[in-house]
Amino acid sequence: MAQVSLRKIIKAYEGGVQAVKGIDLEIEDHEFVVLVGPSGCGKSTTLRMIAGLEEITGGEIAIGGTVVNDIPPRDRDIAMVFQNYALYPHMSVYDNMAFGLTLRKFPKAEIDKRVKEAARILDITPLLDRKPKALSGGQRQRVAMGRAIVRDPKVFLFDEPLSNLDAKLRVQMRTEIKKVHQTVNTTTIYVTHDQVEAMTLADRVVVMNHGIIEQVGPPQVLYHTPATRFVAGFIGSPSMNFIAARLEETSGALRLHLPAGMSVDVPEARVARYRAYAGKDVIFGIRPEHLTDDKPTDKTNPAPMMLTPEVIEPMGMETLAHFKLEGTELTARLDPATPASVGQPLRLIAHMDQMHLIDPTTDKVI
Amino acid sequence: MAADGSLAVSGVSSVSRGRANTMQRFARRRSTIAFMMTVPLLAIIIGLVAYPAAYAIYLSTLNRRMTAFAGTLNFELLFDSNTFWNVAFQSCFFAITAVLLKASIGFWLAHMLHHIPNKGQRKWRGMLLVPWVIPPALSTLGWWWMFDPSYSSINWLLAVISVPEVPWLGHPWAARISIIIVNVWIGTPFFMIMYLAALKSVPEQLYEAAMIDGASSWQRLRYVTLPMMANIISITVLFSLIVTFANYDIVRVLTNGGPRDLTHVFASYAFQVGILSGNIPRGAAVSLFMFPILAICAFFVLRSVTRRNKEQM
Numbered sequence: 270m271a272q273v274s275l276r277k278i279i280k281a282y283e284g285g286v287q288a289v290k291g292i293d294l295e296i297e298d299h300e301f302v303v304l305v306g307p308s309g310c311g312k313s314t315t316l317r318m319i320a321g322l323e324e325i326t327g328g329e330i331a332i333g334g335t336v337v338n339d340i341p342p343r344d345r346d347i348a349m350v351f352q353n354y355a356l357y358p359h360m361s362v363y364d365n366m367a368f369g370l371t372l373r374k375f376p377k378a379e380i381d382k383r384v385k386e387a388a389r390i391l392d393i394t395p396l397l398d399r400k401p402k403a404l405s406g407g408q409r410q411r412v413a414m415g416r417a418i419v420r421d422p423k424v425f426l427f428d429e430p431l432s433n434l435d436a437k438l439r440v441q442m443r444t445e446i447k448k449v450h451q452t453v454n455t456t457t458i459y460v461t462h463d464q465v466e467a468m469t470l471a472d473r474v475v476v477m478n479h480g481i482i483e484q485v486g487p488p489q490v491l492y493h494t495p496a497t498r499f500v501a502g503f504i505g506s507p508s509m510n511f512i513a514a515r516l517e518e519t520s521g522a523l524r525l526h527l528p529a530g531m532s533v534d535v536p537e538a539r540v541a542r543y544r545a546y547a548g549k550d551v552i553f554g555i556r557p558e559h560l561t562d563d564k565p566t567d568k569t570n571p572a573p574m575m576l577t578p579e580v581i582e583p584m585g586m587e588t589l590a591h592f593k594l595e596g597t598e599l600t601a602r603l604d605p606a607t608p609a610s611v612g613q614p615l616r617l618i619a620h621m622d623q624m625h626l627i628d629p630t631t632d633k634v635i
Numbered sequence: 636m637a638a639d640g641s642l643a644v645s646g647v648s649s650v651s652r653g654r655a656n657t658m659q660r661f662a663r664r665r666s667t668i669a670f671m672m673t674v675p676l677l678a679i680i681i682g683l684v685a686y687p688a689a690y691a692i693y694l695s696t697l698n699r700r701m702t703a704f705a706g707t708l709n710f711e712l713l714f715d716s717n718t719f720w721n722v723a724f725q726s727c728f729f730a731i732t733a734v735l736l737k738a739s740i741g742f743w744l745a746h747m748l749h750h751i752p753n754k755g756q757r758k759w760r761g762m763l764l765v766p767w768v769i770p771p772a773l774s775t776l777g778w779w780w781m782f783d784p785s786y787s788s789i790n791w792l793l794a795v796i797s798v799p800e801v802p803w804l805g806h807p808w809a810a811r812i813s814i815i816i817v818n819v820w821i822g823t824p825f826f827m828i829m830y831l832a833a834l835k836s837v838p839e840q841l842y843e844a845a846m847i848d849g850a851s852s853w854q855r856l857r858y859v860t861l862p863m864m865a866n867i868i869s870i871t872v873l874f875s876l877i878v879t880f881a882n883y884d885i886v887r888v889l890t891n892g893g894p895r896d897l898t899h900v901f902a903s904y905a906f907q908v909g910i911l912s913g914n915i916p917r918g919a920a921v922s923l924f925m926f927p928i929l930a931i932c933a934f935f936v937l938r939s940v941t942r943r944n945k946e947q948m
Contacts, residue, residue, distance in 0.1 A: 321847075372849040
């Protein structure tokens with residue numbers, strides 16, 4: 270087990286296209302770090318550079334204190350789980366799991382012990398004699414994880430391991446992965462484009478976009494205090510509502526003027542923070558869960574808004590309502606008991622304690 | 636009467652309609668359609684394979700003048716003939732050596748090509764396919780000229796490095812090797828192109844997984860590439876074994892079986908005995924020897940292919 274350090278890592282392709290633009294990241298021993306971001310943000314490339322499957326154009330990667338830039342993958346003491354499992358189709362489950370140990374010339378008894386232990390942890394003991402072809406997607410994923418576990422490597426790398434599974438199995442395997450990490454406690458770097466996976470699995474989430482790191486932090490920190498508009502929009506589902514607004518100061522209080530003549534008060538606690546932006550255009554960010562139906566509450570600085578739903582999506586435990594405010598799409602999370610219907614104006618409450626203001630020139634959260 | 640008559644007429648028409656329906660149903664059945672579509676192929680196989688094979692069996696049981704049934708006499712005479720055993724040895728030696736060389740060189744070339752970037756790869760692939768595209772008789776003639784002991788390029792090149800002149804087609808073993816060289820020259824591109832296609836179909840992630848598992852490049856070849864290509868290797872080797880075993884043109888053009896009938900293979904020997912020497916029943920008997928040997932090979936290879944397919948696909 271080991272720390273992983275990325276220092277000014279650059280990956281450039283022929284023609285000068287930079288997939289990763291000089292990122293820095295320190296991953297602690299035993300930590301579960303998730304790299305998350307949209308397609309093409311450089312997260313998989315970063316993982317593959319850590320694995321040694323991609324050459325590093327610039328910078329330095331260290332695993333357990335040793336710089337591994339020029340060390341081939343097999344000598345980096347890492348194990349990787351691929352999106353499409355990459356199981357050897359001609360080998361049984363047992364042989365797939367034992368392959369890495371056999372190549373490293375482990376004694377047979379030790380290999381057998383490790384494979385059986387991993388199979389027990391992953392609940393695949395009855396499958397050991399089967400070929401990958403005879404396994405379901407979830408079982409293959411377990412075998413791929415087993416192949417990583419038996420090696421007892423310094424670092425586990427997961428490259429979108431759940432993308433090929435159906436929704437139900439994905440949730441189940443997510444829990445399995447978390448359980449396995451709690452059991453073996455190996456430093457883990459996990460790549461996904463699914464922010465729910467990132468939030469549920471990670472000790473720390475690294476949000477990437479266009480080859481740079483937008484923000485690093487524990488899931489709750491990213492959710493509550495996003496650093497940029499990108500992180501604010503990427504983390505959370507449905508994503509945060511962004512409304513173009515103008516911040517005005519009147520007799521010491523701040524007020525946000527929204528489209529369609531609406532306005533909401535900024536809570537007193539935020540006035541000092543936002544005062545410098547008074548008289549300027551800003552972006553008002555509010556999550557759907559903080560734009561709810563009108564219920565008396567005194568804790569969250571409620572600001573009423575009258576909106577007319579265009580689409581209503583009952584989800585069972587909640588109802589999502591979609592609105593349009595002068596061209597801006599908004600989503601609100603309603604109590605399923607709320608009698609909302611399309612075309613009928615609805616009085617909503619914006620919980621202003623949870624509001625975010627974004628500087629439109631820098632896209633940074635103020 | 637009128638009522639009876641009309642009944643009778645309608646009865647006939649309903650019977651004929653019923654029959655037509657049955658015929659239509661029969662024609663529409665998938666198995667019938669499948670059979671009808673394979674009829675042309677079946678006719679070709681029966682006309683060009685089954686009938687000649689049966690006729691060869693029949694011919695091989697006749698006496699030299701083809702006037703009387705001679706039982707297994709032709710086979711007995713062949714078994715007693717040294718030349719026949721030489722032919723059997725040469726056929727096996729030629730086919731096995733040539734196929735192994737073609738497969739190995741083809742595999743090596745495919746690997747080299749696979750690692751050339753796509754743009755340059757097309758050029759090399761085209762050039763390496765040339766020997767396979769040239770008609771075999773023509774390239775054999777070219778080689779025949781190159782093997783010439785006195786004026787040819789090969790001996791001239793050998794002389795440059797002070798190797799004494801080799802009578803390529805005059806010495807039995809040199810002639811045997813010459814035939815193999817020409818066959819390998821013509822046949823290797825087929826293996827190369829098949830193996831290149833197979834290599835391209837091996838998922839890159841398997842190699843990456845193996846690299847991370849600790850496999851060296853040799854181990855990746857041994858544990859990933861070869862098992863993943865096992866089917867295509869088996870099928871190409873079997874296919875080429877059959878074609879090479881039945882080879883005729885190279886021997887005919889290059890050595891014509893000489894020196895002293897030591898480079899004959901079954902096909903060229905059957906032609907020599909049956910057509911050139913006019914002993915058609917004996918020639919038929921020679922040609923029949925290829926069948927059991929190849930059938931056994933085909934059985935085992937195809938069985939292992941089927942088994943692997945069941946396990947992996």
